Amino acid sequence: MRQPGIGQRPSSPCIRAIVTASASPSPTGTSPDDRPDGSSGDTIVIDARNLTLALGRPPARTQILRGIDLTVRQGESVALLGPSGSGKSSLMALLSGMERPTGGSVSVAGLEFDRLSEDQLAIARRGRIGIILQAFHLLPTMTALENVAVPMELAGMAKPFARAEEELTAVGLGHRLTHYPSQLSGGEQQRVAIARALAPRPALLFADEPTGNLDGATGAAIMDLLFARHAAAGTTLFVITHDPALAARCGRVIALADGRIVSDNAAA
Numbered sequence: 250m251r252q253p254g255i256g257q258r259p260s261s262p263c264i265r266a267i268v269t270a271s272a273s274p275s276p277t278g279t280s281p282d283d284r285p286d287g288s289s290g291d292t293i294v295i296d297a298r299n300l301t302l303a304l305g306r307p308p309a310r311t312q313i314l315r316g317i318d319l320t321v322r323q324g325e326s327v328a329l330l331g332p333s334g335s336g337k338s339s340l341m342a343l344l345s346g347m348e349r350p351t352g353g354s355v356s357v358a359g360l361e362f363d364r365l366s367e368d369q370l371a372i373a374r375r376g377r378i379g380i381i382l383q384a385f386h387l388l389p390t391m392t393a394l395e396n397v398a399v400p401m402e403l404a405g406m407a408k409p410f411a412r413a414e415e416e417l418t419a420v421g422l423g424h425r426l427t428h429y430p431s432q433l434s435g436g437e438q439q440r441v442a443i444a445r446a447l448a449p450r451p452a453l454l455f456a457d458e459p460t461g462n463l464d465g466a467t468g469a470a471i472m473d474l475l476f477a478r479h480a481a482a483g484t485t486l487f488v489i490t491h492d493p494a495l496a497a498r499c500g501r502v503i504a505l506a507d508g509r510i511v512s513d514n515a516a517a
């Protein structure tokens with residue numbers, strides 16, 4: 250996994266993660282909660298055209314993504330597979346708006362990223378796009394409850410603390426609400442980050458190996474939660490994983506190699 254923003258432009262993952270966890274109406278103008286059956290319809294939520302990414306300065310400049318064309322419809326669950334270094338995290342960073350492509354265009358959740366400034370993009374992403382990274386980016390001076398609630402409060406969302414408590418309870422941390430990150434295990438911190446991403450009920454959720462640091466049972470419970478949200482609220486899931494069992498739960502599997510899509514079962 251590579252941290253989004255590295256080598257490309259100044260980045261504050263902590264702030265980005267917080268901003269991402271904030272809330273606003275979904276791109277379709279309806280709350281995800283309003284979708285009765287989570288059905289996908291024909292709305293395209295990810296539309297990437299000829300995306301390229303090169304990082305670093307010559308002579309160490311590396312071509313990481315080499316022309317990615319991808320459309321994902323609302324309500325799909327997509328697993329992104331590929332060998333280490335194939336560009337999975339980089340692609341997710343572009344699709345989630347955490348990093349800018351070198352070439353091509355990307356439109357996600359109705360937002361044409363290249364038409365927006367970074368600040369506009371950060372605001373516009375609120376509530377539309379949730380991101381779960383392997384690194385948690387929790388604020389150390391805030392409790393678990395505050396880490397989940399404060400972004401929603403800043404976004405003017407109703408009842409942020411009640412909602413945060415509900416989400417933390419759903420990930421099995423109802424008894425750790427007042428703990429600070431330093432008082433939580435790695436797996437518990439990851440679950441706080443997952444609760445923070447889920448709490449605003451985003452229409453689209455990106456997750457980079459979301460269960461990588463969790464034990465088998467906890468990881469399975471978290472995946473059940475993500476897929477339950479996918480089924481109930483029509484949340485589009487885009488998951489990077491090395492886990493074949495997790496990939497098998499997704500309706501669509503895309504494989505990346507050397508910066509290119511080499512297979513996509515939706516294209517068959």
Ligand SMILES: Nc1ncnc2c1ncn2[C@@H]1O[C@H](COP(=O)(O)OP(=O)(O)OP(=O)(O)O)[C@@H](O)[C@H]1O
Nearest residue numbers: 250251255256304305311333334335336337338339
């Ligand atoms: N700042 C940078 N400058 C140059 N190359 C970089 C930079 N960051 C990442 N890379 C390279 O980009 C390639 C793709 O990295 P990325 O993290 O997207 O791969 P990945 O498929 O997610 O890998 P993994 O499964 O190991 O997490 C790697 O070869 C990596 O070395």
